[in-house]
Amino acid sequence: MRPFLSVLVFSALSACAAQKVEEHPFLKTPQIPAEALAEGERPLSPEELREDFAALYAGLKSGHFDLFVNRSEEAYDALFADMEAGLDQPLHPSEALFIFQRFAAFGDIAHARVEGVYDVWGRYRAAGGRALPVFPAIRDGRIFVSESYAPRVMQGEEIVAINGAASSDWLERLSQTVSCDNPYICGTLLERTFSVEFWAEAGAPDEVVLTLRGLDGRLRDENVRLLTSEELAAAELTSAGEVFTLGFGDRDAKMLEGGAAYLRPGPFFSYETPENPWQTEGFKAFIDESFETFQREGAAALILDIRQNPGGTNSFSDPIIQWFADEPFRFYSSFEVRSSPEAEASNEARLALAGESDNEVSRRYAESFAETPYGETFTFDLPFVRPLRGKRFEGEVYVLVDRYSYSNAVTVAAIIQDYGFGLIVGEETSDLASTYGAMETFTLPNSGLVVGFPKARIVRPSGDPAPVGVIPDIAIEIPPFATEDVALEKLLGIIAGRE
Incomplete structure (x- = not known):
């Protein structure tokens, strides 16, 4: 099970968002520019959000084969009450999605989730949103660099910390948005979605500081700039060291x-x-x-x-x-x-x-x-x-x-x-x-x-x-x-x- 953890509040986040994080870490939403919202998407009032949140919990309790197999009903009730109290500001559905997904993921079952996170991410990236240019391999609770499109960050190096916080802390925090049954599957899913979950947790700062353990075993800090889709595509053309992979749709x-x-x-x-x-x-x-x-x-x-x-x-x-x-x-x-x-x-x-x-x-x-x-x-x-x-x-x-x-x-x-x-x-x-x-x-x-x-x-x-x-x-x-x-x-x- 994934414990609640206090989260790092970036200065780029609004005061309102910072207050929500202090109330409950599951209430954090990513910074979504207007052009990344779905066509015709309007903000929902706190009353509408609470109605949907209640419908989410009621539907999971009704339809899920055993919602409380990993988390007690008392724990879920307490989480619901805490989160419902924090839904006191208007949010677009694309923002509320991340809050609701954390609630669904709390049960530690991979097949219980709120759909659409990656649709929002796709619109954000298409609108010029920035993402980490480093892709991880997660092994036994440690993060290694699988692919890097950042200068001076090398494949095979270990990411020991991000912005001064230990990688193990980041894994626990990011996994709160992922529906998964155990740390093993959480790690494999996070490898593919690390940039998405990082954005949901930390927003989109211009750069982050990675503390790396190099291939020689020495520790060092590297400032890594986040990239747009176009910048990442250009970096991919000039980089070396891609890992072997298989295509999703290959038949x-x-x-x-x-x-x-x-x-x-x-x-x-x-x-x-x-x-x-x-x-x-x-x-x-x-x-x-x-x-x-x-x-x-x-x-x-x-x-x-x-x-x-x-x-x-x-x-x-x-x-x-x-x-x-x-x-x-x-x-x-x-x-x-x-x-x-x-x-x-x-x-x-x-x-x-x-x-x-x-x-x-x-x-x-x-x-x-x-x-x-x-x-x-x-x-x-x-x-x-x-x-x-x-x-x-x-x-x-x-x-x-x-x-x-x-x-x-x-x-x-x-x-x-x-x-x-x-x-x-x-x-x-x-x-x-x-x-x-x-x-x-x-x-x-x-x-x-x-x-x-x-x-x-x-x-x-x-x-x-x-x-x-x-x-x-x-x-x-x-x-x-x-x-x-x-x-x-x-x-x-x-x-x-x-x-």
Whole structure:
């Protein structure tokens, strides 16, 4: 759990904001210029803010499978009272968002959050907002420089302090805006969003002072100027030392050395069709064509790469597993769902979006919600998925995972490990294999902010409820500053018998 900490008040913040910080650290809002607000966005009165805040808490209590599993109801009530009392000034929804998100994140569940933080950040950056030009690698509570576009700040150096405050203090403060289950997943999420959370906490000073432990072990201070998007892009063109990374949207299928087939399916949703991200037709066609090609090419092994994968739904991942499964499977041993008006309404909206297309799961949810009184739970029983007949991939299966494999990507790894369909290779996932998930959403009445919550408790196929990630069968240490694909190269060596 993340303790409350007093926060550093920068002179650039207004007196009003400073007063809010003194009242409660969760009431801090970033400095958002008018041009970074959404079109037509108006400030909400304190009365409207409190109405939305009450709706946020009521909706989480109603819809969340177990809001108080990590924080007691008494602790949440006390936090609500403190924060509600501090909502005494008008705020735009883009500002209130950060306050409400900290409240949702207080429960230490990754799938409970207020959506939209990164939309606000995107508008801020597009309007000329400045950000840190240093990107971190967070390991065991320490911050290292993964990528740097600041003069004299080198990749691999440790950030010991920022503006005189210890990095460990900054990690605790910044994590208060991040929905996460434990410090491990908090660290992995913060690596991608550090600049956003720093802005939410500290505003946008012209520069910060980083205390660095150099590669020679010596400490020194460096003044680092924050950069606009244009300045950062220019700095990237002239810098060296970028780390190896995989693309978010990569969907790739190819043959590699030694007869190994490589499949990187990409996200388990259709980001290509944002108007309906859950339509699977194009994705299934890609998967079927990939496996048919692998078989024609005589692939002896399959590498399924789900590293740096944000997840999605099993309607996308099950068709992959069907190609090599040797028995019927499903993604859980226990799947309990809490019935609530919020979850029922969210499911109804998904059905309306689907129209005439196949959405059997949502229809079954609708039946169960109708039969189950609000506040009670029901067992959601999905049929086992059967392997494909007559064209099963017979080679060895290896699944590459890392700390950035999230949500349904973790579920895929757990299925394959628990059923013995293949071997898991790489790092332990930071996201959990048994989790609170199956997210739904509701909307706050005045701000229009969208709140996501987990309606279900899902236990991995093995029946192990422990709140841990998928632990690889073959562990490969992945250096945070690698410039090439270390894990894939090591796995190819294992397959070829070189390692």
